[in-house]
Amino acid sequence: MHSWRIQVFLGSRMFSTVGDQLLQFAVPLIVYTATGSVSLAGLAFMVEWLPRLFSLPVAGLLTDRFGGRRVYTVADGLRAVACALTLLALFRWPAHTFAWTAALMAVCAFCYAQAFIALESTVPDLVPEKDLAKAQSVLQVINSGAGVFGPALGGVLLIWIPPTHLLSVAGAMFAVSALGVLALKGIGSQASRDAGAVRRSVSDDLRVGVRSLTAKPVLLSLVGVSMVVNLMVGLAVATGAALTVGHFKQDDSVFASLQMAVGVLSIAAFVLMPWLLRRVSVYRIGAVAFVVSAVGGVLMGAAPTFPAYVLGYGLCIGLCGLFNVFIRLERLHWIEPEERGRVISLIVLLNQSTMPMAGLLVAVVGGWLPVQTLFLVVGAVASIVYVLVLRPLKSRAVTAQPVEQALSG
Template structure:
């Protein structure tokens, strides 16, 4: 039964990931075409990621107390409705495109947090620990397979449709995801859901449990720091990729779609190598190598004077995020009690993703003051400077560095 549940849940995750990709393609183009400003693109990215980060502590508690199936279905159902309303609004009031796109992304971002934590806290209930690296690789493969299909479909549709009209497609796949999750049988709630004596606010309850676990396992804080550095570089790329592609280098929407699809193809290719790589290196070694290459990609994006160099840097930063995430997700599960997974992971992801709205804020404040690509160089130098002391602390403690988990 667990295998059936896992397959059903992964199918819904695939539909949801496809919806995410439609939004990631359409919304930056809606914003840039309506404003022509990298600064406004950064502000839109901030509007997207700040609600996502703020809602994460609540996401863990909702998942633990209500069950992943309910939370996931509600989140994707809400996203389907938001895309439907935004598509109607943009067709009726195109002069307010930025405001409607920002509101849409804020709603979808908050719902994404709920769905993400529901997924993260449910998978360990279905997969034994020794199969967790493989399961996390499958989840990453689903995300990046959608990263190929989503932009490819969006790019093809954009030959006939405006970016705002692609929101209809996003609405459809989110609705399919919600409907698929609703067909799953109810899953058992965690022990925390059956403790009626807990009367504290959900937000404080989740934060207290999460930070208490982090204090007991400082290696989790070091993993968080690594993730924040990666997300700072990735956030800068996400918040500016449409502006850089269409504005700085003068490319078309279809070239932007090709860039996004190519990133998904590269990520899938890297995952095809995971079994071969795991026979020759530990999960830890793969994660550290991926980190170094991701930050190197940030340097290339910062120094790029031709679009091909920017694409190469973009490819390194995005194509290897999956390998890095397999390491992070696998390692942290060794340090978190299963009965606290939802709340602890929500706090960890909250901290991990703080650098994403920060990247949007940096673009908003600095894009009109310094060359946009200088931001990549600054972020990469910071990451390289902190990498060595973090690695020296994590290496002797990491469970995934042991040969038995290679």
């Protein structure tokens, strides 16, 4: 195993992640700047997330059949081409900005799911088992760092170029990522060789997942709590550009401060995680992160000034990484190892279903109800879920035990 291959892969992943963050920063801004409609901005967010959800089961089958390297390369290559074609279309037919950007996000959302699952498949082919934990930590740092660097890069570039030109930068990053992984020959081939031996249908995988999920009340509780968190996050992301530029009357470049606030808090949380694990249980970390996210949502709903809104935005999304650690560790204790992939794919599908739901909610009611009111309503729902679901879960949660006991249980 050559270290240069790992470095090329991680570098490629860094370009891909920054490109994805830059795209998520640019598209809501492009839509709102062109249309002035918060409803269309919310609809664009829904269009972005629906393909991610429905393509998750397909992603696993494609990776098993064709190999992680090939699927990853094609996925990022398609995203690069889609960005270039959309930019050309926006120059030629600017009156159809929403349609072109919505189509772009649909394509990129589908490819994101393929690249994500392919990533999980490719890492073990590159990294020795003893170094897997370190590699996953580096990938987490890349993801968190991209949350800061991507919007910051977008904000700086907006000084010289219009929002639509950010698509060319994102497309170039996807192209570099695809070429980097394409150069790593000899990985991901085992999946292709074994493809004929394993031919699972999507419907069979989903049936197994549904049966295992419904048999475990704890898993259902975890799904319910995660759906509420993702609904709050979805509302925040779907309305960020509209509230920043429209309601608070800030410049386009200031919109980057939202994502930067999230990235800084995410990195800080990641750094503090080992210190926290030595002092409190994983359940307590997850519960506190849930409460802080809900408080951030309420703060966004009640914020009289833009700085207060940025603080609420950061609190709502910035600690999601800590909450996700609790969710991922807890559910592993309740899923049989031989069913883990199929059940988790269904859980992720349900968890993230409220992301496009948030976009649909904004699209439906954003024209006649103040967007900030939605945050107050969802904050109230989160309070009810905490009292009725998350707090009672402590008596059954394995992660409510001391860290050493929970990990060995």
